[in-house]
Amino acid sequence: MNEPVLARLQQLMTLREEVETLGTLGSPWTPPADWVDEDTHLRLLLDVPGVDPESLEMHEEGGAVTVAGRREVPARLLHGERPGGAFSRTLPFPEATVPNSGEAQLAAGVLNVRFEKRHPTIDVRSEQG
Template sequence: MYRSLFPRDVLAELDRLQREMQQTFHLSPNIRGIARGGFPAMNVGGTPESVEIYAFAPGVDPNTLEVQIEKGVLTIAGERKLPTPGDKATVHIDERFAGRFRRVVTLPDDIDPGAVDAQYRDGVLRISIARKQAAQPRRITIQ
C-alpha cells in the first residue's frame, strides 16, 4: 500500500527531481551554478589606469566576435560553432556550449570609450579600457 505513495529510494527520487528542475530552468549542474547563456566566462577588474575584462572563449573565431561600448555598457557577442559528430556517432555527454552568445557588462563612469584595446589570443579575449585622465589619482604638491 505504501509503496505507491513513497518511492523505495528517496535519494534517487530527489536526484531525478533536481535534474528535471535543472532542465526546466536550463541550469548548468556545475559547481559554479552558471545558468545557460553564461558563455563566455568572464573576469572583470581594474587598475587605477584602466578597466580590464577577460572573456574566456576557446573555439571562437575572433573574426565573428563583436565588441562595442554604448552609454557605459560593454557588449560582447558572437557565435561558437562546434563540429557535429557523424551520423553513426552516439553522443553520451555534451557539456560544451555551442551557438550564439551575448554578454553585457556595465562599466564605471570614469572610462574613456575612445581608448579601448581588444586582443584575442589562445581562446582569451582581453579588453582594456583606459580611465579618463581627470579620474586618475594625482599627487598635489604643498607650497
C-alpha cells in the same frame, strides 16, 4: 550508437540552432568575465575558447561594453558537454572610461580588452583683482 538515435540527435541539434536564431531563449551560453583594476586602466577578461575570432564583435554604449560571438557545434557531435552557438554579453563598466579607448587581443581562448579610465578634472580659476 544506432542510426535512429543519431538521426534524432541531429534533429535535436537542428531544432536548438533554430531556437537560438530566433533568440527566444537568449544566449545558450555565457562566457565568464572578470574586470581587473590597473590604476589608469580597466581590463576585461572574457573566456571564449573555441570561438572563431572572425565572429567576435564588440561595441561600447551607455556605460557598458557588449561582446558577441559564436562557438560552432560540430555537425556530427556524438557527445556534447561544452555549450555552443551564439552568445552576447553586456557588461557595465565598473568605473567611467574614455569612450572608444578599448584595445582588444585574443590569445589562448581569452579575450583581453584594456580600457583607459576617465578621471574627471576640475578647472581651477584664480581671481586676479
